[in-house]
Amino acid sequence: MLPYSTLIQLHPDRDTPLYLQVSNRLIQLMTEGTLAPGMRLPSSRKLSEVLNIHRKTVIAAYDELIVQGWAETKTGSGTYVNKDLPIVQASKLLDNASAPVAPEFTPEYSLRFGFNDGHPDVRLAPLKSLVKEYNSLVSNKMFLRQLNYQFQFMGDPFLRQQLSSYLHETRGIVAGPNEILLTRGSIMAFYLIMAKYIEPGDNVVVGDPSYQTFNDIIAIHKGNKISIPVDQYGMDTDVLEKVCQKQKVSLVYVISHHHHPTTVKLIPERRLKLLQLAEKYNFKILEDDYDYDFHYEGSSVLPLASTNRREHIIYAGSFSKTLVPSLRLGFLVIKEEWAEELSQLRRYIDRTGDPMLERAMGVLLESGEVKRTLNKANVAYKARRDLLCNLLDRELRDEIEFDIPGGGMAIWVTFKNHIDVQKLIEYCEKRDLHISNPKTYQSRQSTRLGYASMNEEEIINAFEILKDGIRQVQLPS
Amino acid sequence: MLPYSTLIQLHPDRDTPLYLQVSNRLIQLMTEGTLAPGMRLPSSRKLSEVLNIHRKTVIAAYDELIVQGWAETKTGSGTYVNKDLPIVQASKLLDNASAPVAPEFTPEYSLRFGFNDGHPDVRLAPLKSLVKEYNSLVSNKMFLRQLNYQFQFMGDPFLRQQLSSYLHETRGIVAGPNEILLTRGSIMAFYLIMAKYIEPGDNVVVGDPSYQTFNDIIAIHKGNKISIPVDQYGMDTDVLEKVCQKQKVSLVYVISHHHHPTTVKLIPERRLKLLQLAEKYNFKILEDDYDYDFHYEGSSVLPLASTNRREHIIYAGSFSKTLVPSLRLGFLVIKEEWAEELSQLRRYIDRTGDPMLERAMGVLLESGEVKRTLNKANVAYKARRDLLCNLLDRELRDEIEFDIPGGGMAIWVTFKNHIDVQKLIEYCEKRDLHISNPKTYQSRQSTRLGYASMNEEEIINAFEILKDGIRQVQLPS
Known part of the structure; x- marks a missing residue:
């Protein structure tokens, strides 16, 4: 007889009934080949003795196997392993002790404050109102029936x-x-458009x-990326025109309000x-x-x-900045026919958006809560921008160049060449201050200092660390 | 002077301040070409008279334009349209009346009861506990900071x-x-796997x-689908073996527990x-x-x-059936390296899952609420299955063939050939009873009668309509 007392380890403390623990383990042994097709299983009396359990438990386990x-x-x-099971090459005898065990796992949450890419302050978000709506x-019985019966591929x-x-x-x-398609943030909006309208090689x-x-x-999506210079007035449309004269352009991506990252x-x-140009050369914006x-x-x-030329302009937006970046809810304003096409693709990606979140956001829009939140945030973020700009201007004029941004949540700064930015980032990390790496902006000396997610006290603390860091990492001139 | 009183229609009842309504409309007119580059705008006195608003409002609007x-x-x-604006071909003069207006829209919610594909009963879902966790x-300040600062690409x-x-x-x-990657339901799990591991033409x-x-x-994803017969014992693995002998198979999709639809x-x-076969021919299951x-x-x-051969088996599951189908939360059990690869792709689809939903589900799993819900649902659904099977067996034996399913939420039924199923569906729709169309199962006479979402009274009512329908649509034999 096989060493069943080693092979079958029972855990009376678990929720799974003992008889199922026995039958499941026997199935594993058959699958591994330890128990071969046609092999006789020990009698229920024998096995119950070996495992020190009630005989009825073994009988129930065998019934389950049958x-x-x-x-x-x-x-x-007696009871035999089904002789019609295919013969599995016997693995070496594994006892339960050497069976795979899930590794210990301690979730790590990094909670770094710092100058991020430009996130909103979650403390200003209307999360409590949102959950109140939930x-x-x-x-709401009508809503529950909708939850059960209906997938809204276009969104609520x-x-x-x-x-x-x-x-x-x-x-x-x-x-x-x-003409409005709801998405999981603007990322999904971008993904859908590229998946649907860009073939490999398209410009x-x-x-x-x-x-x-x-x-x-x-x-x-294997598109061919063409980069056009962005100066202080935005994307250079004269250069774009020259590109269009030479080759077919399928789509132009533009961040018209506050270009990212600059x-x-x-x-x-x-x-x-x-x-x-979009009309003349027939591309989508x-x-x-x-x-x-x-x-x-x-x-x-x-x-x-707002010119409503939907044949050429697709508009992508998001509520990530009014709520929190990780609650994904965005939208596309797009020709009805295209909205329908994209919603059909979206069915196969995540089926549908979150109807509770969507409906609740609808209520917050209708009640004016979204507007009130934005007004409050605008006041707070303007003060934070002013504070950080003043500090930078007053104390780091010789080390950092920047223009005061007219809005948004971050300042685009350029460290002068005698600052070793990578060393600066390392220094700040050691003091638990996060700074976005210029590499993420395809740059060496420029980065975004997001200020919106910190209150004024936090900005002052963060700035002090940044300043100390800059004193440490100056290259010899 | 242009007919400004027609061109600029103001809406004092709206939230947008009047001066912005004026400047926004003037911008539209410039964009449309009605106001050409270099053209002089009426004096603020004049325009305020024509529009019947305060002169200061016009001055504020012009300041905004500047x-x-x-x-x-x-x-x-005076004030002029910026002469550096490119000349836009003037559209015909549009007055506000003919400007596009969003069509009237009444959301339509179809709330049909009926024999669906096999949905759970939302009335049994732990939604209130979920919202309590929200x-x-x-x-929870720690959680809020996580919301703001961290995208968990693998999930909470x-x-x-x-x-x-x-x-x-x-x-x-x-x-x-x-080795666990959270997704938006199993749909996204499938999508990610196909997008990452299937090249066009792969079998x-x-x-x-x-x-x-x-x-x-x-x-x-332009994969090449090969279909293998499914009989009463599941997918025919002998046929699969023959396929493998002839060509490279990349992936086999199997619904091992209760095959869908049968x-x-x-x-x-x-x-x-x-x-x-997976080991011999090196495909993924x-x-x-x-x-x-x-x-x-x-x-x-x-x-x-459960054989934990992760090199060959990827496992996809979902909480849609414990919660509601439209709250998308699923998972993949998959080799750690692949989980990482897929989470990197997922960043560009929706960035991250819903951290609130994920965390709350974690709590419901830990507290045993998920198990209690499933136990309750199993009792209810078994009773509903028995009821519907008894009704079918007792009253429609000559019209419908079926096997009693050992679990799940639907019965796979085949209408005998003298029943015109399409007519039956039409008849039932007229009486507000939904029946899944056999076409969605690549079939003519067979469909799934989902019973789980209806309580016993609803099943009896639905059955009566179905029975009436069947009496109506019998073909002459």
């Missing part, structure tokens, strides 16, 4: 309706709910530098020029709504999409 | 840790948290018939054979956990993945 088809009985002769939704109709009015009021965009124009994640999405605004002349809601001087410039 | 770069002042001579999470570490124990206890799977084996959504995902179980011999949790006779057969 029901499942792993074993068979021969009258008067509370009433899960008691109520939120799309609210968004239709909201985009009109805040951005001059006239789009019906059927996709972006700024130089541009949002790295978008560059990566182009690469995933925070510059696309000026009116170039906006109109871009529209003209993918306009990123990035940071539209955060503007501290005058008001925001209306997006290109 | 700040944004759309207009410029010439001292002593409530405490949004007051706490849920992965809980899942590691849960899968061990319920499925005999020994997988550490780093992917599925059952005939099989889960249609998976077939569609193969098509999206509900049959893959028997032990074929399970082992499949494993042997993608095992779908579908309906594992719902079993009414004996216990569930351990999945293939």
Whole structure:
């Protein structure tokens, strides 16, 4: 007889009934080849003695094996491994002790404060209101039936309706709910568009530098990236025109409001020029709504999409900055026919968005809570921007160059050449201050100092560490 | 002077300040070409008279245009459209009345009861407990900081840790948290695997018939689908062996527990054979956990993945059936290296899962609420299955053939040939009863009658309509 007392280790403390522990382990032994097809299993009396369990438990385990088809009985002769199982090459005898065991695991949460890429402050987000809405939704019988019976591939109709009015009021965009496709943040919006409309080798124009994640999405879909210089007025549309004269351009990605990473605004002349080129050379513009809601001087410039030339302009936006970046909820304003096409693709990626989150956001839009949150955040972020700009200007004028951004959540700074930025980052990390690496912006000396997620005290603390670091890492001139 | 009173329609009832309504509309007119570069704008006095608003409002609007770069002042001579704007071909004069207006929109929610594909009953889902967890999470400062600062591309570490124990206890799977990748339901799990591991033309084996959504995902990634017959014992592994002898197979998709759509179980011999073939011919098995949790006779057969041969078996599961199908949360059990690769791709699809949902599910797993929910549902669904099977057997024996499924949420039925199934569906729709179309199962006379989402009264009502329908649509024999 096999050494069953070693092979079968029981755990009475677990929820799984003992008889199932026995039968499951026997199945594993059959699968590993330790128990071969046609082999006789020990009698229930014998096995119950060896394992020190009740005989009824063994009988139940054998019944389970028979029901499942792993074993068979021969009258008067006992229980056998099903002889029709294919012969598995016997692995070396494994006792339970050497069976694989899940490694110990301690989740690591990095909670670094610091100058990130430009995240919002979660402390200002209307999360409690959101959960309050969830509370009433899960008691709403009509909503529950919708949850069960319906996949809204375009996203929740109520939120799309609210968004239709909201985009009109805040951005001059006239789009019906059927021209609005909800997505998991703007990342999914980008992914869907590239997957659907870009064939391998198609030319996709972006700024130089541009949002790295978008560059990566182009690469995933094997698009051919063409980079056009971005200066203080935004993407250089004259260069774009020359590119168009030479080759077919399929799509131009533009962050018109505050370009990422450099925070510059696309000026009116170039906006109109871009529209003209799109019509003349028949390419799509993918306009990123990035940071539209955060503007501290005058008001925001209306997006290109407010010209409602939907044949050429697709508009991508997100609620990540009003809520938190990790609650993914974004939207595309797009020709109805394309919205439908993309929603059909999206069915096979995640089926549908989160109907609870979508519905609750619709309610927060309707009640004005989203606007109140944005107003509050604008006041707070302007003060934080001013504070950090003042500190930089007053104390690090010889080490850092920057322009005051008109809005958004980060300052684009350039460290002068005598600063070793990589060493600076290392120094700050040691003091638990995170700084975004210039490499993520395709740069050596420039980075984004996100200020929005820190309150004023935190900004001052962070700045002190940054300043100390800069004193440490100056190269000999 | 242009007919400004027609061109600029103001809406004092809206939230947008009047001066912005004026400047935004003027920008639109410039963009459309109605206002050409260099053109003089009316004086603020004049425009305020025409529009019947305060002169200060017009001055503020012009200031806005100047700040944004759309207009410029010439001292002593007034305000002009920026002459550097490119000349736009003037569209025909649009007045606001003919400007695009979002169409009226009434969201349509179809709330049909009926025999669906096999959905759970949302009334049994622990949604209130879930929202209770949300409530405490949004007051948890540590969690909020995680929300802000961290994208968990693999999914919430706490849920992965809980899942590691849960899968061990319920499925005999020994997988550490780093071998578990959270996804938006099993759909995203499938999508990621196909996107990463299947090149155009690669052979992917599925059952005939099989889960249609998976077939569609193969098509999206241009895989070559090979269908293998599924009989009452599951996928025919002898046929699979012959296929493997002739050509390279990259992946085999198998729903081992209750095959979709036919509900049959893959028997032990074929399970082992499949494993042997995977090792011999070096293909990946993608095992779908579908309906594992719902079993009414004996216990569930351990999945293939419990053999922990991670080099060959990828296991995909989902919480859709414990919660509601539209709250997307699933997982892959997969080699650590592959989990990492897939999480890197997932960054560009939706960045990250929903950290609130993931954490809350982790808590519900830990507290045993998930198990209690499943136990409760198993009792309810078994009763519903028995009820529907009895009704079918007693009253429609001459019209419908079926086997009693050992678990799951639907019965695979075949209408005899004298029943015109398409007419039956139409008849039932008219009486607000939904029946899944056989076409979605690549069939003419067979469909799935999902019973789990209806309570016993609802099943009886639905059955009566079905029975009436069948009486109506019998073909002359």
